Amino acid sequence: MENLDVKKIGEVTVVKMPKSVDSTTAGEVESQLLGIIKSGVHKLVCDFTGNNYVSSAGLRVFMEASNELEERNGKMAVFGLNEVVYEVFDITGFADVFPITDNEKEAIDSL
C-alpha cells in the first residue's frame, strides 16, 4: 500500500484514508498512523472523503490511534464518512470516542 497523503493545516495534521480500511490494509494504515502520532502530532484529522469501506479491523486501527493520542494528551477527529461507513462507526459507538464531522473545517474546529 502506498503512503497515506498527509498535509499540515496549522498545528493539525490531516491524513487521507485509503479507499478501504479492511483486514488486508488495516495493518499498514495502523503503522503509518501510529508513526505519524509518534512523530509528535497531537491534533489528528482523518479524511474519509476517498474512503468507502471500513471493517472492524479498520475500526481497531482508529481505536488504537485514538488511544495512542489520549496517552499523549492529543485529540483526533474524522470527517467525510459516507452513509454506510458512518453507520459502522455509529453501531459500534465510535461517535462517543471522537468527533465525527461533516467537513474538514468542522473537524479542525472540533479539536
Add this chain to the structure above:
Amino acid sequence: MINPLFAITMSSIASALFAYLAFRLFFKQQIQTNNTGLIILDNKLLFAILYGFFTIYAGFVVTPNGATVRLLGPEFVGMLAGWRYGVLTSLFGVVLVCWKQWIHFIPGTDQVGNTFFSSLIVTVLAGYLAGLWYCRLKGKLPKIWQAVVFCLGFELLVHLPVTLLLGWPFATVWQSAKKTMPELIIANTIGMGMMVFVIGNLIREKLATLERQRIAGELSSARVVQQGLMKKKTPDPFTIPNIDIYACLVNEDKISNSFFEYYYCESGRKLYFGIVEIAELTTRATLCMLVMKTLFRTKAKRAAPLQNIVENMRRELATVAGSQKNISAFLGIVDVDTGFISEYVAGNYCARLINEQGDWRELLTVNEGGALLRDGEILVLANKAIPGDDFWVPGDTTRQSGEKMAASLRKTADAGTVLLLIKYQQQAENISLQIDLQEIERLHQWLTDFAQKHQLSGKLLFTLDLVLEELVVNIVKHGFVQAPGENERIDVRMQLVGERILIRVKDQGQAFNPLQHNVDQPRPKRTVGGWGLQLIQKSVQKMEYERLTGSNILSLEINIKGR
C-alpha cells in the same frame, strides 16, 4: 315319404337361416347404438317380400301329414316390422300361392285343396296378429318363450278354428287336422323359437361388439384428452427456484387412472406437487382428473393446506363419479427456500430420497408430518414400487435419471403408473477460502461480482463485505489453535432468494457459536477490537448456528428489501 323329424329339423334350419339372412340384410347399424334392444329395420318392404318367398318355399317343407311352417314368414315380419308389413308378407305369399295353383292346376279347379281358402285367410291373420303383438311389445324383440306361446296360441286359437270353419267338407278337414295339427304346432313353435333365438343372439353379439368399440373409442379419446391434460414438458431446470422437476406417465400411450400435477405458488414460494390415483379405470377417470387438476391448481394458488385439498378432491369426485372412497393420493409441498417437505399421503406410494452419490433413503410418510429435502437430493415419487437403483448414474440430470427410471418401470408397471422426480438444489454461489487473511481480497472481489450480477446496491455490498470479512477474519484468527492443515478451507455459499440473501459459512475450526456472545452487554469503553460480532449482528436479519460433524455452520439472512 319324408321323415317327420327330418321335416321339423329342416323347417328349423330354414327358419334360422332366414332369420340370419334377415338380420344381415335389414338390421340397421344404428339399432344397436341404443342399447335398449329396439329393432330398427332398414328396408321393411324388401324384408316383407323376402319373407313372402319364405312363406312359399321354405314354408313348403312338408311333413307326411301336410303340415308346413309357412305361417312363420308373416308372423316373423309382423313381429319385427309391424302389422302392415306382416299383412303385406301374407298377401305376397297368398299371391304367389294362387299363382302357383293357377299354373299347376288350370283348368282343374277341383284340384284346389280342401283348406286352400282357409289357409289364405289364416296366413293374412298370422301377419296381422303378429303385427298387433309388435305394437304391444313396442318394437322390442320378444323373448323366446313369448314367441313360442304366441305361435302355440295362434295355431290353437286361430289356425285350427278357422280351418275347421272354412274348410270343406268338415269331416275330411277334421280328419286331416287331427293328424297335422300336432306336427304343425311342433314345427311352428320350434321354427319361431329358432328365429327369435338366432335374431336375439345376433343382436346381443352386435351390441357387445359395438359396446366394445364404443368403450375403445371413448378410451382412446379419453387418452387423447388425458395426454392433453398432462404437462407436455417439465419446466426447464430451475425455472422454479432451486427446483428441477421431471414427471411422466410411464405408459403414456395407454389410458390412465392416475395423474401427476405440480404447481409453484410464487407468493408462498412453495411447490405443490402430487400424484393421484383414481381407483376405477373408466372413461370417467379423465373427467375426474380434469376436475381434480383444476381443483389442485386453484387450491395451490391460494396456498391451501394439503388435507383441505384432498378433502375437496374427494368431494368433487363424489359429485363427478358418485363415489367417495376411490381416490388415493400423495400430495406434498416443498418450501423452495429450505427444502422442507410437508406431505399428505392416502394410499400406498413409493417415496424415496436419493442424493448425488446415489444413496437412497425412504421419505418417512407421516401424514401432515414433514421431512427435509437436502441440498442436491432428489425426491423420487411413484404410485408403484420403484425398481432397484442399478440404473442410477451420479452426475445425470434429473431428466436423464427420470427417463431411465421410467424405462425401467415400463417393463413391469401397468397403465396408470406415474413417476415424479423433484430435485432440490439451492442455486447458490460458492467460494472456498484458504485459512489466510490474504484471501479477504479475493472474498471482496467475489462479493463485488455477486453484487453486480444481482444488481445489489452499494450499501448492500458494503453489508456483505463487512459481515463476511468479519466472519472470515474471526475464523482465520481464532478458529484454529494449531496451524490449520493444507486442505482446510472456509466455504462460503451465498444465494439470492426473492428478497433475501442467504449466506452459509462453513469451517472446520474449533467450535464457536457467535450467538452465545451477547454483544449488547456494555463493554469497557475504548477497548481495542471485538466489534466484529456486533457489526454482523446489526447487519443481518437472521443468524443460526449449527455444529455438524466437526464443522461450524453459520447461516445468515439479509433482507434486501428497500436496500
